[in-house]
Amino acid sequence: MVKDYDIDSEADFKEWKAAVSPYHGFDVVYARVHMYPVNDNGNWHFYVSTHSYWNLDECLKVVVGLSDAGISVELGEVAHILGILKETDYVEITPYAYRYMQGDNISSQTRLPYADEIDKYTLKKIIANTEWKKIEKVRPID
Secondary structure, eight states, X not given: OGGGSOTTOHHHHHHHHHHHTTTTTTEEETTTEXXXXXXXXXXEXXXXXXXXXXXXXXXXXXXXXXXXXXXXXXXXXXXXXXXXXXXXXXXXXXXXXXXXXXXXXXXXXXXXXXXXXXXXXXXXXXHHTOOOOOOOOOOOOO
C-alpha cells in the first residue's frame, strides 16, 4: 500500500516503483498511459508512454500539459507515434483486432467489415492496398 511508504524518501520511492512496475501503478489515464519519474545523470524528468493506439490522444495531452507547465517530460514510443501521425505505419487486418501497438511497424489492428457492412468498391480498394503476408503453416512439434 502507498501509505506504508515515506513520500519524502527516495529509497521508499524506488522500492514502491519496483513493486508496482509490472502492474498499472504508473497509469495516469486508465490502463496504458504511464507516467513515472526518471533520474538521468542527476536530472529528473517524467517519462510518459503508451502501448495503445486507442488512447494516444490522451497520452499526447498529458505530455503537452506537462511541457506547457514547464515540467521536463519525455515521450515514449516515438517511432510508433510518428508512424501513426505520418500515416507510414501499417494497420494489421486480423480477425482478432486488439488495441495495443504491435511490432514490425504495425501501430494498430482492425478487422475487415462483414459483407453487408461495406460496398464492393471500398472492399476492392482495401484489398488492392493491402500487403499480404504468407500464411504460416502450423503443426505440432515432432
